[in-house]
Amino acid sequence: MDLLNEWNNMNKEVIANSETELAGDAQFVKAESTDVLSLIKKHMRAKLMWGRVLSVPPLIGSIFAEAPLKYWLLAFFLVYELLRFLMLRQLKGINYEGNYTAPVKSVLEEQLDIIKKTLRIERIWGYFVVPMAGPVGYVIGSLIRGKSFAVVLESLMSSYTLPVLLLLGIPLIYLAEKMNKYAFGKHIDKLNARLKEIEA
């Protein structure tokens, strides 16, 4: 069995077929990549945009509200923006370009590393932001309904309200993890499988 001969015969046909199928696109260079690194970059941009969408209304509210609600809304905005900024700074340290001219094994390792690093950053900041949202939302909601700050704070601290609100963050974090697994699980599995294959 002459493998080289069979290979060349097959490729003659493959190239001829591809010419008719793909030649129209031969001169076309698409505007942006659809690789996993671009996907995760887009994913993080969307998350950061949602962070902004959630933090701007309290800022607008603080302009019209009276103290102490005004300060709570302002504090909420500043804390979320600070966390958003810190997360963005960490993400900016990651190079999402990907070096496809490197050896195959390095490319696989690099992509896995970038995905894991990004999701880790998101998870860590999620642990800060998500549980905080419940208690802060509770205080702001109560203040909007006209309760005094002292009453709101007392009800928050003296009952199970605070732990319950903090615990509400757990299913949300779980949900976010599930969403990330849905979005990137297949990519991670594929890269891991390829890495195992090449190392075998």
Next chain:
Amino acid sequence: MQQKEFLKNVTDNRGIIYKIINLYVDEEEDRKDLYQEIVYQAWKSFGNFKAESLFSTWLYKISLNVSITYLSKHHKRTKLKNEFPEAPPVVHKELSERAEVMYRAIRTLNETDRGIIMLHLEGYDNAEISEIAGISKSNTGVKLHRIKQQLIQILTQK
């Protein structure tokens, strides 16, 4: 100027891209997407291409890396089709029976092995393959021997 030079090089070497695409995806939509992704990544890296190395080797490397990390939008269907020989045969568009047998035999290999055997059949020596794959020369030799045995076994069974 650089774009013209790039497009000329890609056009002259597009057979490389066709061969690699053929090894990794079936669906027409995926083939087009993968083709464009390879060209896009090659264009993005073209500034770093050193004229003293061969454009074809450079393009093989990029095409392989993009294809191996590419996740098909029709992943489930592709996976099913790969369960050769139990799965129903993949009838590749307009391939002769003989070429189809070779194509199906190569598609039974795992994705990295497909790349390694392709480089070997394209005339790259073990040192060059080990550099492109990022594995040791001895491991490349062992892998190649195993892959060739596997392929010959499948092809002679047919």
